[in-house]
Amino acid sequence: MPEVEVVRLPANVDTDAIVPGPYLRLPNREILPHLFENLDPGLRERLGPGTVIWAGPSFGCGSSRESAAACLRMTGIEAVIAPSFGWIFYRNAVNVGLAVYRVLEPCPVEDGGRIHLDPAAGEVVAAGRRLAIRNRHGVAMDILAAGGLVPYLKARGDVHAS
Amino acid sequence: MQAGGGAGASGAANPAGALDAYTHRYLARAAGVERVRPGEEVWAEVHLAYMHDSTGPRRIAEPLRELGDRLADAGRVHLFTDHFVPASTPDTAALVRDALAWGRGHGVHVHDMEGISHQVVLEEGLARPGEVVVGADSHSLTGGAVGAVAIGVGSSDLIGAVRLGKIWLEVPEAVEIRWEGRPPDGVTAKDMMLATLARVPAAEVENTSCEWAGDAVYGLELSERAVLANMGAELGVVSSLVPADRLVCEHLGVDPALFADAPPPAPEAYARRWRWTADDLEPFVALPHSPRNGCPVAEAAGTPITHAYIGSCVGARLSDLHQAARVLRGRRVAPGVTLLVAPASRRVLSAAAADGTLTVLLEAGATLLPTACGPCAGLGGGVLPPGAVCVSTTNRNFRGRMGSPEAAVYLGSSYTTAWSAVRGALADPREALAHA
Numbered sequence: 001m002p003e004v005e006v007v008r009l010p011a012n013v014d015t016d017a018i019v020p021g022p023y024l025r026l027p028n029r030e031i032l033p034h035l036f037e038n039l040d041p042g043l044r045e046r047l048g049p050g051t052v053i054w055a056g057p058s059f060g061c062g063s064s065r066e067s068a069a070a071c072l073r074m075t076g077i078e079a080v081i082a083p084s085f086g087w088i089f090y091r092n093a094v095n096v097g098l099a100v101y102r103v104l105e106p107c108p109v110e111d112g113g114r115i116h117l118d119p120a121a122g123e124v125v126a127a128g129r130r131l132a133i134r135n136r137h138g139v140a141m142d143i144l145a146a147g148g149l150v151p152y153l154k155a156r157g158d159v160h161a162s
Numbered sequence: 163m164q165a166g167g168g169a170g171a172s173g174a175a176n177p178a179g180a181l182d183a184y185t186h187r188y189l190a191r192a193a194g195v196e197r198v199r200p201g202e203e204v205w206a207e208v209h210l211a212y213m214h215d216s217t218g219p220r221r222i223a224e225p226l227r228e229l230g231d232r233l234a235d236a237g238r239v240h241l242f243t244d245h246f247v248p249a250s251t252p253d254t255a256a257l258v259r260d261a262l263a264w265g266r267g268h269g270v271h272v273h274d275m276e277g278i279s280h281q282v283v284l285e286e287g288l289a290r291p292g293e294v295v296v297g298a299d300s301h302s303l304t305g306g307a308v309g310a311v312a313i314g315v316g317s318s319d320l321i322g323a324v325r326l327g328k329i330w331l332e333v334p335e336a337v338e339i340r341w342e343g344r345p346p347d348g349v350t351a352k353d354m355m356l357a358t359l360a361r362v363p364a365a366e367v368e369n370t371s372c373e374w375a376g377d378a379v380y381g382l383e384l385s386e387r388a389v390l391a392n393m394g395a396e397l398g399v400v401s402s403l404v405p406a407d408r409l410v411c412e413h414l415g416v417d418p419a420l421f422a423d424a425p426p427p428a429p430e431a432y433a434r435r436w437r438w439t440a441d442d443l444e445p446f447v448a449l450p451h452s453p454r455n456g457c458p459v460a461e462a463a464g465t466p467i468t469h470a471y472i473g474s475c476v477g478a479r480l481s482d483l484h485q486a487a488r489v490l491r492g493r494r495v496a497p498g499v500t501l502l503v504a505p506a507s508r509r510v511l512s513a514a515a516a517d518g519t520l521t522v523l524l525e526a527g528a529t530l531l532p533t534a535c536g537p538c539a540g541l542g543g544g545v546l547p548p549g550a551v552c553v554s555t556t557n558r559n560f561r562g563r564m565g566s567p568e569a570a571v572y573l574g575s576s577y578t579t580a581w582s583a584v585r586g587a588l589a590d591p592r593e594a595l596a597h598a
């Protein structure tokens with residue numbers, strides 16, 4: 001069960017806070033250094049393998065830009081945890097293979113604290129508490145497990161058979 | 163996985179009766195299940211998938227090749243050129259060329275320079291009541307004008323939609339927005355929409371599917387209903403649907419018994435509802451830099467303008483040009499004001515030429531732009547310089563969208579835009595109509 005570091009974010013972090021609008025013309029790898037620039041310029045540096053974002057409700061509300069999810073995935077973070085997500089951001093995240101987990105309880109550790117993330121068991125262990133991941137099963141999780149929609153479709157036999 | 167299919171028109175029967183919102187009835191049909199509930203996941207059959215020169219082939223060609231480069235049903239896929247046409251740089255010209263080559267090579271329907279995608283989808287009757295429409299553009303909600311569940315998606319979703327012919331969806335909650343009464347002369351669907359945006363708190367409507375109701379909505383002709391559907395994008399909803407009535411069914415040659423006579427949803431079908439009357443609604447404008455900054459135009463009247471723009475997928479249909487002509491007939495655009503007009507499609511342009519509307523606009527001093535997106539998203543000719551103050555019939559006035567970040571854009575109806583162009587300042591168009 002991997003231990004990860006938590007980067008805490010507030011409620012209602014919108015897609016514009018994730019990827020500021022003016023950078024949308026750029027390819028994703030060039031957008032990457034500007035991630036969260038307007039929210040917290042130091043934040044991008046903290047995100048990578050071994051970290052998760054734990055945000056308040058409505059993470060990723062706002063526009064439909066897929067680059068918000070795609071760039072977050074490119075940082076290498078393990079997952080984004082929040083009680084709720086913007087509808088389009090959630091599906092974009094799933095489609096690009098960025099793990100998004102709904103945990104209803106507020107984050108029990110401070111920013112920079114460590115938790116155990118155990119998607120297989122469907123839970124997060126934080127400050128000695130076991131908190132359930134609510135979106136454990138279903139289509140979205142199948143797509144996530146495959147690494148995103150394109151790999152998922154690739155793995156499906158009937159795509160080639162049609 | 164839930165198999166799609168089996169969603170023919172005969173599926174319009176509604177086993178759950180009035181307990182389900184229209185959106186949920188249609189999603190259930192498209193998913194081949196009896197009922198769907200908010201929060202559930204379904205695979206829905208996609209009846210129409212479309213893309214344009216900016217979001218289409220340049221982004222999906224490569225991943226589609228990885229998936230065998232075949233489409234589930236090319237006959238349901240449409241490609242439009244509208245964002246970069248006519249091209250103004252060699253790079254965008256090449257992009258358009260490549261998009262067209264991809265479209266023709268893959269046997270999809272290609273609409274080259276026929277007009278803005280969302281407009282042509284309605285004109286050609288491509289979006290139909292009760293069907294699921296998926297477009298790779300945030301204003302693909304426009305198909306909701308005829309009672310389709312029309313959603314805007316990103317490139318991965320588009321790939322899935324064209325490759326598989328189905329789309330996975332988490333069923334959204336439904337909300338209802340009801341306008342009763344009848345808007346006074348000079349007050350349009352655009353004003354109803356800007357008022358709605360000003361009144362509905364974002365957090366209460368975002369990520370829901372919105373359904374429009376009430377006499378004032380059903381009193382609107384199709385081109386005006388399209389405003390309510392299109393600007394669902396600005397409301398932040400997943401889809402924005404005006405349930406099909408007889409007018410729409412007749413227009414599309416659909417049996418009204420299937421849709422127009424369906425039992426209306428009970429109040430419990432909706433998570434939240436709003437209701438206003440249009441009887442005393444005034445012309446609205448949205449102040450810079452958000453479509454939600456709406457107020458009656460009277461409150462901003464007198465603000466000097468430098469530019470006026472009648473264009474885009476939301477504000478340049480024949481009805482918009484008629485509204486503008488009604489105000490501009492026999493009048494001139496104020497000195498120092500640039501009025502640009504980009505009809506939403508070739509069909510709109512032809513009709514406006516045939517019925518004399520175009521002559522009225524040109525004689526008033528308007529400059530005609532190609533039937534495409536133009537300056538709406540800052541990509542085509544006609545963008546705004548620093549210091550410009552523009553009143554525009556478009557749907558978004560975000561800072562810098564139409565050109566310089568130092569420009570200010572006010573959104574309004576075609577009446578308001580045309581009359582402000584004549585006055586050289588924001589003005590209430592009812593002044594003009596009283597003497598027209």
Ligand code: SF4
Nearest residue numbers: 301474475535538539
């Ligand atoms: S007219 Fe404007 S809003 Fe409509 S599709 Fe074109 S760029 Fe988008």
